[in-house]
Amino acid sequence: MGTDMGMGTITDIITDMFQYDFMDNAFAAAGIVAVVSGVVGYFLVMRGQTFAGHALSHIGFAGATGAGLIGLAPLWGLIGFTLAAGIVMGLLSERISNRDIAIGVVLALALGFGLLFLHYYTSFATQATAILFGNVLAVDRGMIATLAMLAIVTLVALAAIMRPLIFASLQPELAEAKGVPLRFISTAFLAIVALAVSECAQIVGVLLVFTLMVGPPAAAQRVTTGLWSGLFVAAALALAEAWLGITLAYHTDWPVSFCIALLSALGYFAALAVPARRAAAAVIHRH
Amino acid sequence: MNVVELDHASITLGARRVLADASFAIRDGEFIGVLGPNGAGKTTLMRAILGLLPPSGGVLRVFGNVPRRGDPGIGYLPQARTVLPDLRMRGLDFIASSLDGERWGMPRLARADRAMIDDTLALVGARDLADRALSDMSGGERQRLLLAQSLMGRPKLLLLDEPLISLDARHQEVAIDVVRKVCRERGITVLFSAHELNQLIGTLDRVLYLGNGRAVLGTVDEVITAPVLSKLYDADIEVVRAGGHIFVLSRGRDVEQVEHSHDHGHGHGHGHDHGHHH
Numbered sequence: 001m002g003t004d005m006g007m008g009t010i011t012d013i014i015t016d017m018f019q020y021d022f023m024d025n026a027f028a029a030a031g032i033v034a035v036v037s038g039v040v041g042y043f044l045v046m047r048g049q050t051f052a053g054h055a056l057s058h059i060g061f062a063g064a065t066g067a068g069l070i071g072l073a074p075l076w077g078l079i080g081f082t083l084a085a086g087i088v089m090g091l092l093s094e095r096i097s098n099r100d101i102a103i104g105v106v107l108a109l110a111l112g113f114g115l116l117f118l119h120y121y122t123s124f125a126t127q128a129t130a131i132l133f134g135n136v137l138a139v140d141r142g143m144i145a146t147l148a149m150l151a152i153v154t155l156v157a158l159a160a161i162m163r164p165l166i167f168a169s170l171q172p173e174l175a176e177a178k179g180v181p182l183r184f185i186s187t188a189f190l191a192i193v194a195l196a197v198s199e200c201a202q203i204v205g206v207l208l209v210f211t212l213m214v215g216p217p218a219a220a221q222r223v224t225t226g227l228w229s230g231l232f233v234a235a236a237l238a239l240a241e242a243w244l245g246i247t248l249a250y251h252t253d254w255p256v257s258f259c260i261a262l263l264s265a266l267g268y269f270a271a272l273a274v275p276a277r278r279a280a281a282a283v284i285h286r287h
Numbered sequence: 288m289n290v291v292e293l294d295h296a297s298i299t300l301g302a303r304r305v306l307a308d309a310s311f312a313i314r315d316g317e318f319i320g321v322l323g324p325n326g327a328g329k330t331t332l333m334r335a336i337l338g339l340l341p342p343s344g345g346v347l348r349v350f351g352n353v354p355r356r357g358d359p360g361i362g363y364l365p366q367a368r369t370v371l372p373d374l375r376m377r378g379l380d381f382i383a384s385s386l387d388g389e390r391w392g393m394p395r396l397a398r399a400d401r402a403m404i405d406d407t408l409a410l411v412g413a414r415d416l417a418d419r420a421l422s423d424m425s426g427g428e429r430q431r432l433l434l435a436q437s438l439m440g441r442p443k444l445l446l447l448d449e450p451l452i453s454l455d456a457r458h459q460e461v462a463i464d465v466v467r468k469v470c471r472e473r474g475i476t477v478l479f480s481a482h483e484l485n486q487l488i489g490t491l492d493r494v495l496y497l498g499n500g501r502a503v504l505g506t507v508d509e510v511i512t513a514p515v516l517s518k519l520y521d522a523d524i525e526v527v528r529a530g531g532h533i534f535v536l537s538r539g540r541d542v543e544q545v546e547h548s549h550d551h552g553h554g555h556g557h558g559h560d561h562g563h564h565h
Binding site: 046162167170171227 | 334337339356357363365366374375376377379380381383384385387388389390391392393394418419420436
């Protein structure tokens with residue numbers, strides 16, 4: 001190979017990677033999920049509810065292992081539990097769903113239950129790592145179709161409530177005065193987050209949903225202050241990190257979720273450095 | 288025409304009667320200073336006018352009708368302003384979120400809306416805030432942004448709930464001047480609640496003083512008197528006038544100062560200027 005990294009080499013690497021079906025599948029699944037995660041995560045970060053998202057994923061762990069107990073696919077257990085938990089958190093109003101301590105206690109309990117379910121269904125234990133840390137290389141075509149359908153449902157639901165969601169997130173008092181049903185919006189949003197978390201967990205696992213749902217949107221909000229540009233950057237960044245993560249994993253043999261987590265963190269910290277430089281530039285510009 | 292009218296109206300918040308059998312009428316184009324101790328019901332009255340809280344008795348009319356939630360004729364600047372101080376969103380998108388924000392679907396910024404936002408920002412001298420992130424704005428700038436937002440859609444009635452809180456003395460005066468100028472120009476009726484009377488004396492037409500379940504509406508000379516305020520505070524109140532300022536004292540202490548320190552205890556008023564004007 002030598003020092004020459006020309007176009008030919010890069011093309012070779014890519015053709016080499018895509019000769020395997022499981023790589024095609026991984027890219028498709030990660031792509032679908034990354035876009036949903038980036039977009040839904042943007043609102044999660046805007047609302048300051050990232051911890052609630054984290055809690056939902058932990059509750060999902062209990063759902064996934066519980067589903068194994070009764071012979072269902074983990075995804076449906078994840079969706080069932082996170083959706084129920086999201087709706088309950090929303091109905092208990094924002095005041096409670098933003099309480100870190102209450103959420104912390106519930107998520108710890110959920111992880112405990114997940115462990116209990118594993119304990120009673122020992123043959124399922126091999127899948128525990130996949131649920132916790134994801135296993136995107138094991139995704140099959142059926143799963144891709146399911147993820148695509150879930151993605152459409154998630155994004156359509158989000159688009160339907162987007163306008164009042166933004167209003168209620170930024171200015172709840174005014175939104176209430178203008179007739180926005182705050183509780184319905186926050187409940188519907190957490191249900192959407194629950195779906196996104198369930199999808200995201202299929203790729204990076206319940207413990208690492210932050211890598212796609214919080215890292216990219218948080219970085220996006222550092223580099224751009226516009227609404228649509230922020231959404232676009234969040235989705236694009238999540239997509240880039242997911243795909244690059246898989247590519248990196250393919251060539252290094254490191255776990256995919258680690259690579260995505262690494263890129264997510266790098267992306268966020270790189271973005272942190274951006275505004276300072278910009279502000280300085282603005283000052284210079286003014287003089 | 289009366290913009291806001293209470294006819295033997297009672298307003299109850301939970302088990303607490305905020306207003307009992309109150310009757311007064313606010314006329315078109317008036318600038319009303321809404322004063323009174325904490326918990327006297329300034330915010331509650333505004334929420335009732337917004338149609339968020341029906342009166343428990345009597346009649347409350349806004350523009351001659353029963354108040355309805357989401358009335359586009361009312362501009363509102365709420366007191367509990369949960370503007371996330373580290374929100375990395377530009378002023379334009381922040382304001383745009385309130386335009387038809389109650390409608391379903393995805394937001395889009397029509398050219399006419401964009402022009403209206405620009406015009407309104409210019410009106411309060413805040414055009415440069417459109418492209419700046421909220422997290423980079425000072426408290427005074429954020430307040431101006433919110434003021435611009437409350438003027439969006441050309442309301443005929445403006446409810447400003449403690450708009451001076453969290454502003455330093457200079458920005459307080461600027462805010463009052465802007466509100467006065469815009470509202471006189473456009474003939475907007477204003478309910479402006481505040482802790483301090485003196486800053487508003489040159490601006491307000493009449494005072495609505497709330498306290499002890501009662502409401503008294505009148506000129507400063509009619510309302511800011513020992514007998515009236517003693518009833519509203521349920522305490523012996525002295526009114527001292529000196530150098531064009533009016534001090535309302537309870538047992539020798541300025542009630543506004545007492546209110547201020549009280550406010551701090553509740554975590555309001557970040558960066559509040561304590562020693563001003565006295």
